Structure formats: structure tokens, C-alpha cells
Amino acid sequence: MRDDKYKWIEPKELPATHVKELSTSLGLNPTLIKVLLNRGLDNEQSIKNFIEDDQEAIHDPFLLHDMQKAIDRIQSAIENGESILVYGDYDADGVTSTAVMYETLEQLGANIEYFVPDRFKDGYGPNMDEYQRFIDAGVQLIITVDNGVSGFNEIELANQNNVDVIITDHHELPDKLPNALAVVHPRYPQAEYPFYDLSGVGVAFKVAQALLEELPTDLLDLYAIGTIGDLVSLTDENRQLVKWGLKQLQETQRIGLAKLMEVAGLNQAKVDEQDIGFGIAPRLNAVGRIENATKSVELLLTFDEDEAGKLAEDIDGINKKRQGLVQDIYSEAEKIALDEDHKNRETLVVVGHNWHQGVLGIVASRLVELTNKPTLVLSDSEMSADFKGSGRSVPDLNLFNALNQAPNIFENFGGHHMAVGLTIAKNNLKSLEEVLEKGAKEADISYKNKAELKVDAEINASDISLDLIASLKKMGPFGTDNQQPFFELKHIELKNVKAIGQDSSHLKFALPNADGQQIDAIAFKRGELADQYANATDVSLVGTLSENEWRGNVKPQIMVKDLKTSGIAIIDQRTNNFNVNLFQNQYVYVFFHEKLLEVTQKNIPNRELVFYKDLEDNEDINTFAIVDCPESMEDLESVLGQVHPNSIVLYFFHQTDFYAAGMPTRQEFGHVFSFLKQNNNFEKAKLGTVSKTLNIPNEKFNFILNVFFELNFVKIDNGLLKIEPVTDKVELSSAPIYQRRKRLIKVQEQLLYSNSNELTQLITPYLGE
Structure with missing residues (x-):
């Protein structure tokens, strides 16, 4: 199987x-x-370089596009006391990027403030109203972190008001870039930076490195959290800096991070990348999903122990709320993803009403894991008729490129290979489905193809x-x-x-x-x-x-x-409790007794119920269940030898436990015969009381009578039991019903009283190839 x-x-x-x-x-x-x-590390030196710390893996920050221009402008702003704004983002990468840039500029004496947009009010990236608000307040330089490349109109607004914008970002570059003073981006076309996969905090860190003219080791803990939280490549420079960042995190002086690790139940001295991925980053992310992520930045920057403790507790509570929302929405989204309209699609666009838009990316990730399909999860809200949401992809489909084939259908759109965020009008939802399906077709992906797992x-x-x-x-x-x-x-x-x-x-x-x-x-x-x-x-x-x-x-x-x-997997679910719960699955259910089958057919519709003699050789059966106990091992062998399922479920239901009851003794046979002989012409209607008189179980008593009937020891005439004269000696065991009971005792001993391992060993030789 x-x-x-x-x-x-x-x-x-x-x-x-x-x-x-x-x-x-x-x-x-x-x-x-x-x-x-x-x-691929095929020699001693390459293995040494990989295993040991590699200082040469840290690249010159000035190789990043526009880095020198950005540094010159920032230094000028600091020297002139200009008002500088760090414009961040609300996920773990965004809040660590904000903290890195803010701390660095504050250390250099800048007139600095930071702003983290509200996911629900401001949306992702530059926001026109917020830019205008800060311009009106006198900001003279805006530095974006973990966002900015999609802010074409907002940056034009800043330019018109003589406010310079420096973009530091790592997201996919649009066809037309904003007219910013500097665009610091590891994937800028024709740029010389040797490593493309920096996170948002990675780019901010390189700016800090250039400004401080040294590696800012006290920021490495933030580098590790943002980089791991954003799921960028942990190779090259990222791997080395995160390695150092984990050591820094184990000894961090950031009281907020220490408190957050405490409420998350993490051992700070042993914290590792999994602890970040499953404990720290999700909590920082949760704030921006449910509330305003400024609280996360405050946690990273505070030096006040009481404030840190309160913030950590609040953030942990928000994360628990996030977990509940995810579970509730996923339960609804899963039904949609698996319904008749969606089950045969190569991609999924799952649309809900009034779903909390902050957790839709997590729901999309779970649906990808469930279905192996690129998935978008969207919802409208009471605040807006537009549908907002997130998408997650599979490795073989660049989700950003696939959807960017039709940029005009979006109100807002951004992201990268594996994840996107978007806003779209209701009347464009159908077009969205078509664009995504087309992208899957062009990439030649199929949800039926299993994802590769490299051993x-x-x-x-x-x-x-x-x-x-x-x-x-x-x-x-x-x-x-x-x-x-x-x-x-x-x-x-x-x-x-x-x-x-x-x-x-x-x-x-x-x-x-x-x-x-x-x-x-x-x-x-x-x-x-x-x-x-x-x-x-x-x-x-x-x-x-x-x-x-x-x-x-x-x-x-x-x-x-x-x-x-x-x-073939053999699943032991033997029972003597016959009920509808046995028939909940889409199995082929095999019966050895026609009467039980007929009764079941009346009460259990919409299931494939088959008499064992009518069973056809069918290689498409996934799982079949043997409902009742056969009367012979030969009957069981005839069934098992002709079917080829992935698994067999064994119920072996039985109304009478013949093995437990055993065969009546010769003494019990004698007691019944003597009673009938002494009470010749006994009324059949009164037989029910005789088993109690003789202290013989009723089932055994009836069996003994049936043996006598088959051997012609007794007969019924006008409702009276009469003893027949016996001329020749006849063995009780010669009665067919006696032989049947003997056979059933043996079958039940093997099938009902064996343990699971013994049963498996017994059944396996009967299975067809």
C-alpha cells in the first residue's frame, strides 16, 4: 500500500x-x-567552508544598487537635523527591518521616527494618505523598509513636495519602478550584488552596515528573526549571519525579546531556528494580522522591563486569538476547496465573507498543504466591498509572475514567487480564477503530481x-x-x-x-x-x-x-457491536450472510454492500471491509484471493460466539434426550422453559434439538415432540448442523481470538498478488 x-x-x-x-x-x-x-559539496575544502564560520560570505554592502547614493543622503539628513521617517511593514520581517533602521539612525543622532502601516486601514506598502500626513508634518526624508517598490504614486507625491524617498526592499520588482532617490534592492537589474535572497531586514541591515562602517553585531538577533520569519533562502550570506544571529539571540540584551521567549515557553540559552520559525516569528506576525504592528516594534526597542513584560503578554494573547481565527476560517475554506466546483481545478481561489483578512495567508498555506494547489484566499468585509487576501504557491509556479500577467484586474497587488497579497473588485474575481488557472497550465503543473521530497x-x-x-x-x-x-x-x-x-x-x-x-x-x-x-x-x-x-x-x-x-494493509477493527458507524466510509463492504446483507441494505443507503459470492475481481478498490465472520476459511480465502485493495478492514461481526459457547457435551445431549424420552409427546410451545429446567443455555439447547431433528431422533407431530425409535447406532457428529458448528468454532477461534499480529500472519497468505 x-x-x-x-x-x-x-x-x-x-x-x-x-x-x-x-x-x-x-x-x-x-x-x-x-x-x-x-x-554537492564534493571535496574537503568545500565541506570545511560550509561547516566552519565563513567571514568571506559577508558581502560588501556598497555592491547593492544605489547604496552609496542612499548613504550620502542619509548622512546629509543627519548632519542637517532633517526629519527622517522609517516607513515599515507589519510582518516579522517588516517590524525587525523597522527596528534595525530606527536603532541605527538613532545611534547616529538622527532626528528619527518610525511608522508601521495598519494592514486594515493602510494596506500593504506605501499609502497615499499616510505619505501626505507625514509630508504635512514636515518629514524631509522617507526611508522604506521591506516595502516601497510598488509605491509609484505615493513616491511621486513625495517628489512633488520635495521629500526624498529611499526604498530598501526585497520584493519582486514591477515592470515600472517608482522614481525614488535611491532603490536599494538585491535584485535590481544589472546590479552587482552577489546574493539575491536578502530579506527586508537583510537589506536594512546592509544599510546599517554601510552607515556604521562595520558589521553591526548587536542587530544580528533581529536579522535572524526577520530572515527566518520571511522564509528567504538560508544560504550564502543569510546562513552565516543567521548563524551568528542565533548566538546573539541566546544572549540578547533586548528585554522585550527575552520576555517574548519566556511567554512562548522557549529556553533562551538554547533557542534555535525552529524556535524562531514556530515560536517568535508567528507571535510578531500575529500582531500585524490582528491589530497594528507598532506594538511589535515597541517590544523590540524597549529597555523598560515592565513595559516589555506587558507587551510580551499582550502579543502572546493576540497570537492565541489568531490561532482561533485561523482554525475557524480554515474549517470553512476547506469545505469550499474540496467541493464539486473546486476539486478538479489545478488552482484554488477560495472566497469567503467577512473572514478576518489578517490570517488569510495562513489559511492559504494550509490549503496548499492539503491540496497541492496554488491557492488564493480572499474575503470582503463590512468596511469594503472589495476582496482582499493572500496567496501561497507550490515550488513549480511563480505566483507573482502568473498573476502579474493581468495587472489591470487588481486594485492592489504585490509579492514574490511563493506568496502574494492582493485587493480586487468583486467583478474581477472570475478573471482572477482564469488568470491563475492559465498560469498553472503554462507552468505545466498538476495537483495530481506529488511534490518531490529529496532524500x-x-x-x-x-x-x-x-x-x-x-x-x-x-x-x-x-x-x-x-x-x-x-x-x-x-x-x-x-x-x-x-x-x-x-x-x-x-x-x-x-x-x-x-x-x-x-x-x-x-x-x-x-x-x-x-x-x-x-x-x-x-x-x-x-x-x-x-x-x-x-x-x-x-x-x-x-x-x-x-x-x-x-x-496490503490489514486493519483490525473486530467488533460484536453492529451499528451504522461501521459504514461511515466509502469502502466496499463484503458480507458472508445474505440475511444480514438484506437488513443492512434497508438501513444503510449510498454504500457499496456486496454478497461475497457476487464479488467481482476489481483492481480499483481502495479499501474494502469484511463485515461479518465467514463460515469457513475457504470462503474467506476465496474473497481475499480475488481483490486487490490498498487496505482491508476486518470487522468480523458475529451474532453468536460459538467458540466461547463451545460444543455441547455428551452429557448435555443425554440430559435433553432423557427429558424428551420421559416427556414423550411434549408440547413444542413449552420448550422455552426446558433449557432452564435442565440448566443448559438456550442457544445450546436449541442446537441439541436441531441435531436430534437432523438425525431423526425426534419429530414434531401436531405441535408435539415425539421420540422416534432408533434401530441403528448413529453418531451425533454425523449431523450436518453438528459439523457446521464444529467448523464455526474453529473459524472463530482463528479469526476472533487471535491477537492482531497473529491475525495478520493468518490473513496475509490469502491475499491476491
């Missing part, structure tokens, strides 16, 4: 001698060497250790374009399989290593596989390695990205 969601790209085979030589000469774990070789190395469970995990950390910090290594483990047997979490949505299991120890593994959002994998003995998985610390105990664990099992 294949439950894998990804197309696994296997690692290339490496010469063992080469791996051993590099491992010995560099003093590095051989598994780490395999990973680095598979990532870095194949390992065994015995290779996994805390020492290996410590070695792998030398590759960090991990993130976009420098992912944690993915390891494949093949042909493993799972232990202690169970669904965990409040809603049982996650899968947890263990696998033994060579030392007899067990390594825990967790697969998020795969809890539905718990029954299916409970007895799996041949599983392959791909995952990352991490440490799990519990009460001072540190153990290695596997975070499973994807998994699959060979053969």
Missing part, C-alpha cells in the same frame, strides 16, 4: 571509501559526510544517535534552500503504534535499533493511519532527526515527513 504524499527522490550511491576518507580527515560523522556529498541519505535505526544529531547541527541553521537532512529508513517494523493529540490527529510509533532500544517517531497530521499501521512489518519512511527532552532525559527521535508500507 502507498500512503506516501510525496515523490521520493532517492540519494545517489556514494563510494564507501570516499566517504570514509573524508570522514577520517575532517573528523566528521560519515552520515554527515554522505549528506554533504549528496548536496539526503539512507540510514538504519542503529545509525540514529544523539552524536549524529549533534553532527548534523553543523549544517545549520536550517531553512529555505538549506533544509534539515531527510533520511530514509527501509523495511522496518513498527512498535506501539497509536494516534495521539487531543483529536488523535497525529501518529506516534517506535522502531527498535540494533541495541534493543526503541526510537520514537512522530508523523504530524497522519493519525488516521494508526489502525492501518498497527501491525505493519514492512514500512519505509522519510524524516528528520531531532532531540526529545523530557524531564532532563534527552533521546533521539524521528519527525516523519512521509511513509509507506509494502503490500
Whole structure:
């Protein structure tokens, strides 16, 4: 069975001698060497450069386009005491960019203030009303951070009022750039900067580096947060600066960040890139999604411990509110994404009413993960009839380029390869759907094609250790374009399989290593596989390695990205409780008893219910369920041998437990016969009381009577039971009903009283190829 969601790209085979030589000469774990070789670092020097701190990775800030022009103008403004405005953005990258630029200019003695636009009032990027407000207030120089390249009209307004604008940005450049005094951008056409993937805070940091004429190490913590939070490439300069930034964050003097880590439950001394990605950045982002993000900038800049504590608590509360909004909106959006109108589209435009527009990007990300489709999530509001929202993409579609083919349909639009933000009138929604579908067609993508998952190395469970995990950390910090290594483990047997979490949505299991120890593994959002994998003995998985610390105990664990099992999965759900809940899924339900099938058909419509003799060989069955217990192993074998499902669910419902009841003893047969002989011509209507008189269970008593009837020991005449004379000796076991019960006892012993492992071993040989 294949439950894998990804197309696994296997690692290339490496010469063992080469791996051993590099491992010995560099003093590095051989598994780490395999990973680095598979990532293209094919010699000793390149591996050294990657593992060790590389000062040469830090590029000259003056290689950025217009940097000298920007620095000259800023220095002039500082010297002349001009009023300078830092115009920021409301996400984690934007607020850290604002803090970096503000702190740097304040340190240089500038007459400085900052402004973070309100997502709901001002929208993304330059805003005409806000520009006018600051121009009227006497601002003489505006420096944008993490925005600006889409502000054509606003910057024209500034120029007309003799206010200079310096743009520092990293977003996709439009065809026509604003007429700013300087555009500092790593991707500016024909520019000489050697690294394109700076974040907004990265560009602001390079301005700070140029102004201060040294690397501003006290700003590296902000660099790390903004860069990781914006999911830009963690290679080249970014990787080195974030590496240093994590060390700075572990010792940060920013009381606000320290308080935020505290409320997030993070250990500051051990904070890493995952803590930023899942703990710090989401909280900073949440403020701009729900309220005005100025609160986040205040947190980063404050030196007041009481204020820092209050701000951190407020931000944590806002984040919890954000999480609730996301869940509520996602529940609605998911239904739309999977409905008949959308399920066969290559892309999704999901439209809601009065959804909180600050969290639509998160919802879009989750829908991409669910459907493998580029997705836009939009909503109108009581404040505006226009639809605002966000989009997220898949790697093979540049979402910005795809939508930028029709720029005139947007009221506002910006973004990059993987994410966009937009505002659009209701009458253009249909055009938006068409443009996005066209972009997917031109990029030749299909949601049916599994995304690729590149495996870095194949390992065994015995290779996994805390020492290996410590070695792998030398590759960090991990993130976009420098992912944690993915390891494949093949042909493993799972232990202690169970669904965990409040809603049982996650899968947890263990696998033994060579030392007899067990390594825990967790697969998020795969809890539905718990029954299916409970007895799996041949599983392959791909995952990352991490440490799990519990009460001072540190153990290695596997975070499973994807998994699959060979053969057909056998899911043990045996029951003696027959109810409608057994028929909730779109299975093929197989019955061995026609009467039970007929009753079920009357009460359970819209399900495929089949009598076992009518079952046809069908290779398209995904899952079929055996509802009731067969009367012979041969009947079961005939069913299992002709179907080819991915999985089999075994209910084996039975009305009578013949194995538990057993076969009546000869003494019990004798008691019944003696009673009938002593009470010849006994009224049939009174038989119900006889089993109690003889202290024989009613089911057994009726069975004994049926044996006597089949052997012609008794007959019914005018409602009276009469003993028939027996001339020849007849064995009780010769009765057909006796043989049937004997067979059922054996079948039920095997199918109902075996444990799950024994049942799997029993069933497997019957399965068709």
C-alpha cells in the first residue's frame, strides 16, 4: 500500500571509501559526510567552508544598487537635523527591518521616527494618505523598509513636495519602478550584488552596515528573526549571519525579546531556528494580522522591563486569538476547496465573507498543504466591498509572475514567487480564477503530481544517535534552500503504534535499533493511519532527526515527513457491536450472510454492500471491509484471493460466539434426550422453559434439538415432540448442523481470538498478488 504524499527522490550511491576518507580527515560523522556529498559539496575544502564560520560570505554592502547614493543622503539628513521617517511593514520581517533602521539612525543622532502601516486601514506598502500626513508634518526624508517598490504614486507625491524617498526592499520588482532617490534592492537589474535572497531586514541591515562602517553585531538577533520569519533562502550570506544571529539571540540584551521567549515557553540559552520559525516569528506576525504592528516594534526597542513584560503578554494573547481565527476560517475554506466546483481545478481561489483578512495567508498555506494547489484566499468585509487576501504557491509556479500577467484586474497587488497579497473588485474575481488557472497550465503543473521530497541519505535505526544529531547541527541553521537532512529508513517494523493529540490527529510509533532500544517517531497530521499501521512489518519512511527532552532525559527521535508500507494493509477493527458507524466510509463492504446483507441494505443507503459470492475481481478498490465472520476459511480465502485493495478492514461481526459457547457435551445431549424420552409427546410451545429446567443455555439447547431433528431422533407431530425409535447406532457428529458448528468454532477461534499480529500472519497468505 502507498500512503506516501510525496515523490521520493532517492540519494545517489556514494563510494564507501570516499566517504570514509573524508570522514577520517575532517573528523566528521560519515552520515554527515554522505549528506554533504549528496548536496554537492564534493571535496574537503568545500565541506570545511560550509561547516566552519565563513567571514568571506559577508558581502560588501556598497555592491547593492544605489547604496552609496542612499548613504550620502542619509548622512546629509543627519548632519542637517532633517526629519527622517522609517516607513515599515507589519510582518516579522517588516517590524525587525523597522527596528534595525530606527536603532541605527538613532545611534547616529538622527532626528528619527518610525511608522508601521495598519494592514486594515493602510494596506500593504506605501499609502497615499499616510505619505501626505507625514509630508504635512514636515518629514524631509522617507526611508522604506521591506516595502516601497510598488509605491509609484505615493513616491511621486513625495517628489512633488520635495521629500526624498529611499526604498530598501526585497520584493519582486514591477515592470515600472517608482522614481525614488535611491532603490536599494538585491535584485535590481544589472546590479552587482552577489546574493539575491536578502530579506527586508537583510537589506536594512546592509544599510546599517554601510552607515556604521562595520558589521553591526548587536542587530544580528533581529536579522535572524526577520530572515527566518520571511522564509528567504538560508544560504550564502543569510546562513552565516543567521548563524551568528542565533548566538546573539541566546544572549540578547533586548528585554522585550527575552520576555517574548519566556511567554512562548522557549529556553533562551538554547533557542534555535525552529524556535524562531514556530515560536517568535508567528507571535510578531500575529500582531500585524490582528491589530497594528507598532506594538511589535515597541517590544523590540524597549529597555523598560515592565513595559516589555506587558507587551510580551499582550502579543502572546493576540497570537492565541489568531490561532482561533485561523482554525475557524480554515474549517470553512476547506469545505469550499474540496467541493464539486473546486476539486478538479489545478488552482484554488477560495472566497469567503467577512473572514478576518489578517490570517488569510495562513489559511492559504494550509490549503496548499492539503491540496497541492496554488491557492488564493480572499474575503470582503463590512468596511469594503472589495476582496482582499493572500496567496501561497507550490515550488513549480511563480505566483507573482502568473498573476502579474493581468495587472489591470487588481486594485492592489504585490509579492514574490511563493506568496502574494492582493485587493480586487468583486467583478474581477472570475478573471482572477482564469488568470491563475492559465498560469498553472503554462507552468505545466498538476495537483495530481506529488511534490518531490529529496532524500539526503539512507540510514538504519542503529545509525540514529544523539552524536549524529549533534553532527548534523553543523549544517545549520536550517531553512529555505538549506533544509534539515531527510533520511530514509527501509523495511522496518513498527512498535506501539497509536494516534495521539487531543483529536488523535497525529501518529506516534517506535522502531527498535540494533541495541534493543526503541526510537520514537512522530508523523504530524497522519493519525488516521494508526489502525492501518498497527501491525505493519514492512514500512519505509522519510524524516528528520531531532532531540526529545523530557524531564532532563534527552533521546533521539524521528519527525516523519512521509511513509509507506509494502503490500496490503490489514486493519483490525473486530467488533460484536453492529451499528451504522461501521459504514461511515466509502469502502466496499463484503458480507458472508445474505440475511444480514438484506437488513443492512434497508438501513444503510449510498454504500457499496456486496454478497461475497457476487464479488467481482476489481483492481480499483481502495479499501474494502469484511463485515461479518465467514463460515469457513475457504470462503474467506476465496474473497481475499480475488481483490486487490490498498487496505482491508476486518470487522468480523458475529451474532453468536460459538467458540466461547463451545460444543455441547455428551452429557448435555443425554440430559435433553432423557427429558424428551420421559416427556414423550411434549408440547413444542413449552420448550422455552426446558433449557432452564435442565440448566443448559438456550442457544445450546436449541442446537441439541436441531441435531436430534437432523438425525431423526425426534419429530414434531401436531405441535408435539415425539421420540422416534432408533434401530441403528448413529453418531451425533454425523449431523450436518453438528459439523457446521464444529467448523464455526474453529473459524472463530482463528479469526476472533487471535491477537492482531497473529491475525495478520493468518490473513496475509490469502491475499491476491
